[in-house]
Amino acid sequence: MAKCIIDIQNVSKVFNPGENEVRALNDVSLKINAGEFVSLMGASGSGKSTLLNILGCLDQPTSGKYLLDGKEVNGISKSAISLIRNRTFGFVFQSYNLLPKTTALENVELPLLYNSEISKTDRRKKAEAALISVGLAERIYHKTNELSGGQQQRVAIARALVNEPEVIFADEPTGNLDSKTSYQVMELFQNLNDKGILIVMVTHEPDIVEMSKRKIILHDGKIIEDIKILNPKNAHELFLAAEGK
Ligand SMILES: Nc1ncnc2c1ncn2[C@@H]1O[C@H](COP(=O)(O)OP(=O)(O)O)[C@@H](O)[C@H]1O
Numbered sequence: 001m002a003k004c005i006i007d008i009q010n011v012s013k014v015f016n017p018g019e020n021e022v023r024a025l026n027d028v029s030l031k032i033n034a035g036e037f038v039s040l041m042g043a044s045g046s047g048k049s050t051l052l053n054i055l056g057c058l059d060q061p062t063s064g065k066y067l068l069d070g071k072e073v074n075g076i077s078k079s080a081i082s083l084i085r086n087r088t089f090g091f092v093f094q095s096y097n098l099l100p101k102t103t104a105l106e107n108v109e110l111p112l113l114y115n116s117e118i119s120k121t122d123r124r125k126k127a128e129a130a131l132i133s134v135g136l137a138e139r140i141y142h143k144t145n146e147l148s149g150g151q152q153q154r155v156a157i158a159r160a161l162v163n164e165p166e167v168i169f170a171d172e173p174t175g176n177l178d179s180k181t182s183y184q185v186m187e188l189f190q191n192l193n194d195k196g197i198l199i200v201m202v203t204h205e206p207d208i209v210e211m212s213k214r215k216i217i218l219h220d221g222k223i224i225e226d227i228k229i230l231n232p233k234n235a236h237e238l239f240l241a242a243e244g245k
């Protein structure tokens, strides 16, 4: 049986406690195993990003428990959590979050700067390999503003991959991309998932969800549906179809 990596129990998140409080998550419990590819869906404001941020240890729940790989996150020191975020997790956001006027290579090298054990030469080699793996061998020295949206998102994915993470958290990774470019990004995610990387992705696009393996729907901070996708669509085939091949 696959190992349980993510296990949250009765998690709630309340913003602005008091009169104007917002209960972004309301008593959510969820288990995710190694190797899964999960989509979080739901209307705007339903709590998707809040849940993703808690799972990625970018934010903490107001109440409830989070066991990450069997260990209670609350009991882990701040520096150990930073290390987990930097080495075990990779993050991809809708707006790419790249440094402007900086080359693709420098953007991807960034997460490695926090690791003094990696030499300058190795840093460069790893960043180059990550950029090649997302199909950007020809764009390594291009600056952020010289790249298309799809290319920028691929640089962001290379940056998320450079530390060889076990889990990738992606918040609306295709939200700013046209459908053909979205399929390319999803193809990358499917390839990474095939290699064993656990992926948790927020999206509100139904066709994107069909390329993952499990659909979780949130409504007003609660999970209202959680279903396995039996035959995920193949992103590469969809890309070829969109190209008219
Ligand atoms: N930092 C915050 N401060 C106050 N309210 C917030 C904050 N972040 C999110 N919220 C509120 O929590 C609810 C869920 O937000 P969010 O998780 O961003 O939803 P989604 O990603 O599904 O659109 C919304 O009502 C939102 O306004």
Ligand SMILES: [Mg+2]
Pocket: 048, 049, 050, 202
């Ligand atoms: Mg959101």
